[in-house]
Amino acid sequence: MRRAFASALAGIALLSATPVLAFDVSVETGRISRFRIGSPEVRFGPLEFVGGLEMVGDTRHFGAISAFRFRDAGNAFVAVTDTGFWLTGRIGRDGEDRPAGVGDVRMDEMRGADGKTLENKYHADAEGLAVRGDLATVSFERNHRISEFRLGTEGAGRPLRDLDFLVPARELRSNRGFETVAFAPADSPLQGARVVVSEKSLDKNGNIFGAVLEGPKKGIFAVRKSGEFDITDGAFLPGGDLVILERSFSMAVGVGVQLRRIDGATIGKGALLDGKILFTANMAYQIDNMEGMDIWIAPDGTVRLSLVSDDNHSILQRSLYLEFKLAE
Numbered sequence: 001m002r003r004a005f006a007s008a009l010a011g012i013a014l015l016s017a018t019p020v021l022a023f024d025v026s027v028e029t030g031r032i033s034r035f036r037i038g039s040p041e042v043r044f045g046p047l048e049f050v051g052g053l054e055m056v057g058d059t060r061h062f063g064a065i066s067a068f069r070f071r072d073a074g075n076a077f078v079a080v081t082d083t084g085f086w087l088t089g090r091i092g093r094d095g096e097d098r099p100a101g102v103g104d105v106r107m108d109e110m111r112g113a114d115g116k117t118l119e120n121k122y123h124a125d126a127e128g129l130a131v132r133g134d135l136a137t138v139s140f141e142r143n144h145r146i147s148e149f150r151l152g153t154e155g156a157g158r159p160l161r162d163l164d165f166l167v168p169a170r171e172l173r174s175n176r177g178f179e180t181v182a183f184a185p186a187d188s189p190l191q192g193a194r195v196v197v198s199e200k201s202l203d204k205n206g207n208i209f210g211a212v213l214e215g216p217k218k219g220i221f222a223v224r225k226s227g228e229f230d231i232t233d234g235a236f237l238p239g240g241d242l243v244i245l246e247r248s249f250s251m252a253v254g255v256g257v258q259l260r261r262i263d264g265a266t267i268g269k270g271a272l273l274d275g276k277i278l279f280t281a282n283m284a285y286q287i288d289n290m291e292g293m294d295i296w297i298a299p300d301g302t303v304r305l306s307l308v309s310d311d312n313h314s315i316l317q318r319s320l321y322l323e324f325k326l327a328e
Helices: 004-015
Strands: 022-025 027-030 049-058 065-070 074-083 085-093 101-107 126-132 133-138 143-150 178-183 195-204 208-212 217-221 230-236 240-252 254-262 277-281 291-298 301-309 319-327
Touching: 027 101, 065 178, 065 301, 074 126, 101 319, 126 195, 126 208, 133 178, 195 230, 240 291
Parallel strands: 065 126, 065 291, 126 178, 178 230, 230 291
Antiparallel strands: 022 101, 027 049, 049 319, 065 074, 074 085, 085 101, 126 133, 133 143, 178 195, 195 208, 208 217, 230 240, 240 254, 254 277, 291 301, 301 319
C-alpha cells in the first residue's frame, strides 16, 4: 500500500511539473496584393492598402491569434493566442517596404501565477495585448483578468501582478470580456494610461463597457454599440485618438470588419463614446475573423495600421496579416 501511495504521489508530481511548450515555427506565406478581391484599387476611406500575407504554420498550435503588437515598428512583433501561447516573430519586407514574409517565429506557452502552464480554455483565453518597453499587459476572457508580464527575448514567465479592471466582474460576459488593451500616448490627455474595452459586455443601456485603468481620467466609460459589430481590439494614433477594430458575423453573409475612430479627448470616466467609421469591409475583401491590430510609424514617417485574424484553428478560416497606410 505504501509503495502504491508513493507511486501515485510521484505521478502527481510529474504531472504538476509538465514542462512549458516552447518551439520554433516555420511559417509559409502567400502575398496579398489586392485588398478588394479582383480590384486594383488601393484607397479605402482614409486608408491606403500596402499589402498583406496569408500565413500557414507547420504546427497545429499556430493560429488563433487574438492580439498583436510590434516591438520594433513594422519588424519584430509579439502576439498572444486564445489557446494560451505567446507568439513572436518578424515581418519580412521587400524593396518597396511591403510585407513579404514572416520569419523567426516562436511559440511559448503562457504561465499562471504559480508558474505552471495555463492548461485549459477557461484560464488560457488571452484576447488583448498592450506593450510598452518590456512590459506586456494581457487581458483574458472566461476567467476574467488583466495581467502584467515582463517580456524576454522569447515570451514571458509568470505574471508580475493582476490589475484592477474597475468594471464589476459580474458585468462581464463569459466569452465577451476585455478584447482591447492599449496604452495611450504619454503626451495625450490620458497621459499614457492603459485603456480597456470589452467585446460585448453591455450595460443596462446596451452600450459596451470599457475603462481607463489609471491616470487623471481613471474610471468606467461606455462605447456605443455599432449595429451588429462587436469590438475585437483597439490602438491609439500618435495624436491620441483611439481606433477600434470591430467584427461582425452571420451565417447568411459571413464576416465583416469595421474601423471606428474615437476622439481621445472624450475618453474618461462616465463618458459614452462614439466616433467616425473609417471603413467597413465584407467578404468581397481579403478579410477573415479580424481580431488584432496595431498602429505604428514607418521609417518614411507614415502612420501604418496592421490587422491580424484569428483562424480558430479551422480549415475554413485563414490567419491573415493586413497592412494599411493612413493617407489623411
